[in-house]
Amino acid sequence: MTAKRTRGGVFLLLGLIVLDVAFSFPERYFPNIPGYQTLVCDFHTHTVFSDGLVWPTVRIHEAVREKLDVIAITDHIEYQPYRQDIPTNHGRPYQIAQPVAQEKGILLIQGAEITRDTPPGHYNALFLTDIARLETELFLDAIRNANTQQGFVFWNHHTWHGAERGQWEDVQTQMYDKGWLHGMEVANSGEYYPQAHQWCLEKKLAMLGNSDIHDPSYFSPFSAHQHRTVTLVFAAEKSVSAVKQALVEGRTAVWYKNQLIGRKEFLLPLFEECVKVDEPRLTDKNTLALMIRNNAMIDLEFEAAGLNGPITLTVPAFSAATTEIPLAPQQDSVTVNYEVKNFLVQPEQGLTGQATFSVPLP
Ligand SMILES: [Zn+2]
Ligand SMILES: [Zn+2]
Numbered sequence: 001m002t003a004k005r006t007r008g009g010v011f012l013l014l015g016l017i018v019l020d021v022a023f024s025f026p027e028r029y030f031p032n033i034p035g036y037q038t039l040v041c042d043f044h045t046h047t048v049f050s051d052g053l054v055w056p057t058v059r060i061h062e063a064v065r066e067k068l069d070v071i072a073i074t075d076h077i078e079y080q081p082y083r084q085d086i087p088t089n090h091g092r093p094y095q096i097a098q099p100v101a102q103e104k105g106i107l108l109i110q111g112a113e114i115t116r117d118t119p120p121g122h123y124n125a126l127f128l129t130d131i132a133r134l135e136t137e138l139f140l141d142a143i144r145n146a147n148t149q150q151g152f153v154f155w156n157h158h159t160w161h162g163a164e165r166g167q168w169e170d171v172q173t174q175m176y177d178k179g180w181l182h183g184m185e186v187a188n189s190g191e192y193y194p195q196a197h198q199w200c201l202e203k204k205l206a207m208l209g210n211s212d213i214h215d216p217s218y219f220s221p222f223s224a225h226q227h228r229t230v231t232l233v234f235a236a237e238k239s240v241s242a243v244k245q246a247l248v249e250g251r252t253a254v255w256y257k258n259q260l261i262g263r264k265e266f267l268l269p270l271f272e273e274c275v276k277v278d279e280p281r282l283t284d285k286n287t288l289a290l291m292i293r294n295n296a297m298i299d300l301e302f303e304a305a306g307l308n309g310p311i312t313l314t315v316p317a318f319s320a321a322t323t324e325i326p327l328a329p330q331q332d333s334v335t336v337n338y339e340v341k342n343f344l345v346q347p348e349q350g351l352t353g354q355a356t357f358s359v360p361l362p
Pocket of ligand 1: 156
């Protein structure tokens with residue numbers, strides 16, 4: 001972190017890590033925010049009932065091992081390469097996995113992936129009660145039938161495949177205007193889509209990030225840089241109905257690599273819960289030390305805001321770092337302007353903030 005000194009109109013900066021303190025990892029990757037639990041969710045997974053390589057219950061055991069709260073099994077409706085071995089039965093993955101999910105404390109959501117050439121592309125529908133009704137000839141009939149079941153529909157990996165890949169076409173406008181499109185994947189597995197991020201902001205769609213996992217999962221344990229791409233859902237409680245309500249209201253953020261992507265209204269309170277700064281102390285009469293503690297599974301990447309030259313400070317996941325700020329004589333407070341580069345509130349724009357610290361008496 002850096003500090004701006006205002007005395008005499010001179011701006012001086014110093015961002016110096018003098019100490020790293022690592023503490024043991026708690027049970028949760030991210031803290032809760034005021035009024036909501038922060039649930040770690042993967043709304044896009046496959047099993048052998050479409051083109052995945054695992055039995056449905058394996059997805060639950062992986063979720064337990066990886067400390068997820070919620071998963072959806074979303075097998076393709078139109079694409080089942082193992083049909084000769086496993087006959088079409090769209091409801092079976094959920095039926096098979098749900099007793100294990102219940103026993104293990106994982107919320108399992110019944111879903112499916114509507115899988116058409118681009119346009120329109122691929123869409124996940126969640127909270128379904130009758131997946132077979134989405135097996136229609138016309139694409140919009142499938143989307144309508146998801147909505148008549150009070151399903152939540154989002155556009156997957158919108159840059160995938162075909163000449164019109166990545167474009168918002170008439171079909172999306174039709175869905176959107178009817179209220180049948182509720183979200184988009186802003187990240188899918190190893191890809192982030194800035195355009196989807198921007199559309200979600202403009203069109204008030206929920207932002208999702210998912211693994212789209214087909215293979216067995218090899219991410220265990222998670223680290224800040226090595227983990228499944230997931231959606232953080234800010235839910236009133238850990239229940240399927242609360243998760244659905246949160247999705248409908250767009251209370252999400254995407255955890256993708258060492259980044260959080262979302263709306264400022266959720267990234268700001270999450271940041272404030274992730275970061276604690278100890279009481280400032282003087283290391284000598286000219287130097288103020290700030291210890292910044294990071295209570296989350298993300299390396300916080302600070303950069304001086306609006307000042308010349310990149311002056312950066314990284315506070316590793318579940319660790320602390322101290323930065324030292326030079327003081328002028330009689331200076332009684334320090335104001336720090338910063339950008340958190342990896343809390344993306346819009347494409348290429350990190351969360352910005354300002355904090356003022358009193359200088360203690362020597
Ligand atoms: Zn797909
Ligand atoms: Zn998929």
